[in-house]
Amino acid sequence: MKNIQNITNDLLYIGSSDRKLSFFEAVYPVVDGVSYNSYLLLDEKTVLFDTVDKHCAEQFFENLKAGLEGKNLDYFIINHLEPDHSALIKKVIEKYPSVKLVCNAKTKQMLFQFFEFDFDIEQNFEIVKEGDSIKTGQHELSFVMAPMVHWPEVMVTYDKTDKILFSADAFGSFGALNGNIFDNETELDLNEYRRYYTNIVGKYGAQVNALLNKAANLEIKMVCPLHGVILKENISKLISLYSKWANYEPEIKSVLISYASVYGGTQNAAEILATKLAQKGIKNIKMHDVSMVHHSFILAQAFKYSHIVLASPTYNNCIFVKMEQFINEIISHNLQNRTFAIVENGSWAPNCANTIKTSLENLKGSKFIEEKMTIKSTLKANQEEELENLANAIVEDIKKGA
Ligand SMILES: Cc1cc2nc3c(=O)[nH]c(=O)nc-3n(C[C@H](O)[C@H](O)[C@H](O)COP(=O)(O)O)c2cc1C
Ligand SMILES: [Fe+2]
Numbered sequence: 001m002k003n004i005q006n007i008t009n010d011l012l013y014i015g016s017s018d019r020k021l022s023f024f025e026a027v028y029p030v031v032d033g034v035s036y037n038s039y040l041l042l043d044e045k046t047v048l049f050d051t052v053d054k055h056c057a058e059q060f061f062e063n064l065k066a067g068l069e070g071k072n073l074d075y076f077i078i079n080h081l082e083p084d085h086s087a088l089i090k091k092v093i094e095k096y097p098s099v100k101l102v103c104n105a106k107t108k109q110m111l112f113q114f115f116e117f118d119f120d121i122e123q124n125f126e127i128v129k130e131g132d133s134i135k136t137g138q139h140e141l142s143f144v145m146a147p148m149v150h151w152p153e154v155m156v157t158y159d160k161t162d163k164i165l166f167s168a169d170a171f172g173s174f175g176a177l178n179g180n181i182f183d184n185e186t187e188l189d190l191n192e193y194r195r196y197y198t199n200i201v202g203k204y205g206a207q208v209n210a211l212l213n214k215a216a217n218l219e220i221k222m223v224c225p226l227h228g229v230i231l232k233e234n235i236s237k238l239i240s241l242y243s244k245w246a247n248y249e250p251e252i253k254s255v256l257i258s259y260a261s262v263y264g265g266t267q268n269a270a271e272i273l274a275t276k277l278a279q280k281g282i283k284n285i286k287m288h289d290v291s292m293v294h295h296s297f298i299l300a301q302a303f304k305y306s307h308i309v310l311a312s313p314t315y316n317n318c319i320f321v322k323m324e325q326f327i328n329e330i331i332s333h334n335l336q337n338r339t340f341a342i343v344e345n346g347s348w349a350p351n352c353a354n355t356i357k358t359s360l361e362n363l364k365g366s367k368f369i370e371e372k373m374t375i376k377s378t379l380k381a382n383q384e385e386e387l388e389n390l391a392n393a394i395v396e397d398i399k400k401g402a
């Protein structure tokens with residue numbers, strides 16, 4: 001049966017949620033599922049905005065058919081060609097062979113990488129570029145290119161008439177929809193917005209900034225993203241968070257402690273360091289065991305915090321494997337302007353601190369607390385002062401920047 005909701009009197013939500021998926025993009029755990037949003041505008045001409053993942057095909061086609069109420073599908077705007085939104089493109093064309101495919105030249109080129117057509121679709125294309133628009137009756141839809149906000153072909157569509165931005169992957173979140181499709185009907189989980197942004201597009205801050213600058217010239221009353229709820233009340237809040245994330249500015253001046261520990265020695269040091277920092281007035285300290293928490297959650301916190309402590313055992317003369325993985329995530333997502341403090345542990349040749357530092361020092365704006373700390377297996381009472389000095393150095397650095 002159809003599962004459709006009205007967004008405005010002529011715009012319908014026809015997307016679906018996936019609650020069986022374990023890992024989005026084969027990497028990110030999605031315990032609360034994920035939604036694939038698709039929209040249908042019923043103007044004099046009908047317009048479909050993107051499709052859904054293949055797992056949700058049945059519901060999608062039921063919704064599309066019911067939404068059209070017997071009308072033909074005139075336009076199909078492809079904002080993003082990643083398969084979580086594009087999987088059903090070929091089937092849509094098969095069902096509505098006269099549909100106009102509105103996309104940019106890059107999208108057209110990529111489309112043939114994903115699909116082989118046994119019929120000619122050349123005449124279906126209506127290729128658009130930055131600033132172009134189409135009139136569908138009451139509505140005028142204009143196109144804004146957003147390369148690398150997530151993929152190179154991404155564009156967003158702005159409905160000039162109703163002031164709605166169809167934002168592709170931007171302003172999305174993990175998490176299935178739960179009946180309520182608007183942000184003023186449900187509580188936003190900003191942790192999941194952050195985890196989605198940082199992991200999916202965190203690397204492309206410059207390109208996100210370019211889109212934010214273009215969006216600043218538009219009056220936006222509603223944002224319809226490809227994942228998560230439709231935004232009405234939280235638009236400016238999310239734009240300001242996106243701006244922070246895109247500029248790699250921390251949200252708070254506080255300490256994220258990421259440690260790894262096989263036998264407990266490094267953990268003990270990390271816990272005591274946290275206590276000392278708290279006693280010195282640092283609030284909202286966050287601690288993770290990197291072996292126990294998926295790196296996507298820790299990376300999101302790394303984008304939030306100004307100071308990051310990395311505490312790791314030495315492991316085959318290198319960094320502990322899970323810590324190394326987390327550090328690689330920091331590097332591959334281009335995190336900048338962070339201050340790191342390093343604690344190393346080892347039973348015969350503790351030496352991973354330098355490797356950690358060398359890995360991170362090429363990131364733009366990286367700073368290091370000079371007091372690095374070395375533990376041999378377990379923290380000894382005579383190292384209390386050293387740990388105290390490390391805590392003081394971190395606190396001073398936080399206060400200095402405040
Ligand atoms: C697979 C493996 C490889 C290790 N390689 C090294 C090493 O190369 N150098 C070293 O000093 N210690 C090495 N260690 C020992 C740990 O770094 C050391 O015991 C450390 O104190 C463990 O800290 P923890 O109590 O927080 O787990 C290794 C341990 C394991 C399990
Ligand atoms: Fe995407």
Ligand SMILES: [Fe+2]
Pocket residue numbers: 082084085169226227
């Ligand atoms: Fe997506």
